[in-house]
Amino acid sequence: METNPSPRTGFPLIISVDDHTVEPPNVWQDRLPKKYLDTGPRIVRAPLKEMSFLGGRFSPVMGTPGSDDGPIGDWWVYEDLHRPLTRLDTAVGYSRDEIKLEVITYEQMRPGSYDVPARLADMDVNHVQSALCFPTFPRFCGQTFTEASDHELALLCIRAYNDWMVEEWCGPDAHGRLIPLTLIPLWDAELAAAEVRRNAARGVRAVAFSEIPPHLGLPSVHTDDWDPFLAACDETGTVVAMHIGSSSRMPSTSKDAPPAVGSTITFANCCFSMVDWLMSGKFERFPNLKVMYAEGQIGWIPYILERADVVWEENRGWGGVADKVHRPPSELFAEHVYGCFFDDAFGLRNLDAIGLANVLYETDYPHSDSTWPKSREVGEAQMGHLEAEVVERIVRGNAIELLRLSPEGLWSP
Template sequence: MSTPKIISVDDHILEPGDLWQRYLPERFRADGPRLVRLKGRFGTHARSRWREAEDGLWADVWVFGDVKMEILPGFAAAGKDQNYLGRHWEAMTYEDMRPGCYDRTARLADMDANHTEAALSFPTFPRFCGQTFHECGDRDLGLACVQAYNDWMIDEWCADEAYGRLIPLTLIPLWDPELAAAEVRRCAAKGSHAVCFSENPARLKLPSIHTDHWDPLFAACEDTDTVLNLHIGSSSTFPMTSIDAPRAVSLALTYQGASHAFADWLTSGVLERFHDLRVALSEGQIGWMPFILERLDSVWEQRPVYGNLDGRLSRPPSSYVRDRIYGCVFDDSIGLTLRHRIGMEQIMFETDYPHGDSTWPNSKAVFEKMVTEAGLSADEAYLLARGNAIRCFRLDRYGITA
């Protein structure tokens, strides 16, 4: 079987250090995010935070008001020795990472080396759905920072030689659904039809999707054919059983945010009100989906009043998945063996470049291993590698038709 070229629906970008200084209106530049080189180190505990220290190592740190965000090794692990990273958790400078982490031309070369034709990239400093700017007290500055990032994403990162290969993925001002809707429409007019959203807005102290608070945003996404992308961790939380548990525990449980979002979206009534809205659960894997579907359908059929589903939905929760909710995998053979309980047309592939979980530069081999282990046909392998991504994100508008 010939392996189709990959379309990755979840990669990441380390923003260029001068992004906001170049794209912000002049009146905001002095207060905008800037990259500063500082000395510091982590504490002795595995979950310690980085702090400035004269006897520490040099690190590139994003500074924005009271916020200081160092570059963690897991953000830019591509090409690094995993054993080394596991034992030496020190903040990085941009010189420490592959240029493909932040440079467009180098990124395209790294994609070529990884059998990858096209990719969407989530942000780093703004965090997965723009929480950094949501937490900014100055709303005018926060909005300007969101718009500056989006203009850079569309007009620079995804332009010229990268057009049709780097697919724009933009942010919204989370604090105002009307402003968010306006930004979705503005970006769609510029050519972006994918937007970051939180897996659980309630964890960000925002209204949940069980309210009608977000309806202006959802209507704008539906009107502009824009996909909502919910990355694990976009609720600013990650699963942890205990402070002294090894990192492996959190890595094994990262799917939980996506599973919570899956249950929310299937019971909220949003997909009944907005018939064409599409959602991608980025980096959430899929092996847990059949159980959640079975459980929700059971509650809907046998205990609708007890489950507070009576009147919310006109049909079983599982019936809202097809063409609406997409799971994203990078190494989930178990989930793929259960594909018929989910829908093969609802599963997309990702490489997660350049994060610590990334399969780069071996994504083709990882993909082929999953295809073999799950017994996928050639047609199913095509859907996983690229066909479903083309359909979900309507990539024909960028020249990707098959």
């Protein structure tokens, strides 16, 4: 395992704060009580009858297992939910023109998507030392379990996922190179706080959360409902990690807009969410709280900070924030918020307006947007104008500090 920058290029080894794991078929079947094995998450091989992805909404229909209703794929089945594995879940290794919305089986995906040794090998190819991974079947912040009808089972599923994440995905075979990211029961802030503390006690330093909770039918961050959860994060130093799409509503303009429209404006949810947090007063109430936006890119941040400061200064008397936001939003951003990018040349030309300490690098493996296996080359091309010390901060130093990794960039409990 490499632990030092490559002597060939001098580019620092990458710590990616946004990669993804495709959960192996046995995650829940190995951990749930026997009475739940027929209703808990499990893999079924079945055909696809039809599937669409328009207006930001993914709509697959599973055929009868064993029939010739359509192309065959592996499906997660949980309660009444049928969710297929798709090429978009694990697109690395395919040319851009080959990446289509189609169902696949585990045999048709790159093993690094779900297998730890294979993942480490793919990280080596990509000049990546360590990686924080978001889930696939639970969705980016566990919406799958939040939407379930049986919350007793859903809580067991969340705990089972977290146990697998800490003990297996980030276990001894990962050699500290995979960094745990856990889930919470979003429907109960007290239970969420307990799960944060349970995982923090075994070294977890990041938890997934929704960028815009009201889109999930949950309270906004402007209420006090989330305070038990936020207090637990504040006390334990657990970073609140929000991935684009963690509100289950990707930005789009119309029901018939092609996916390319939404893909172009994916940053919009991060933008709206960040303004929510900056105007919520939560950073003043929870001074140790840190939040990060995965896959949101960074080029949009300077204007939003500029506008937020103007609104706070000129309109706070009637804007509903005078009694809870006591400092300019840009100052709160500098102390509490992190933007993450994998391809943003414009943002890197405007680092002074964003803040060097607030920028993190990612590779998005194994998704279709991923820069694998050329994340180093992309970074070199876009950061060539920056001093070596600045590149070091962006590519690994800020992540080491935020996630409290070892000086070498590795995770340990």
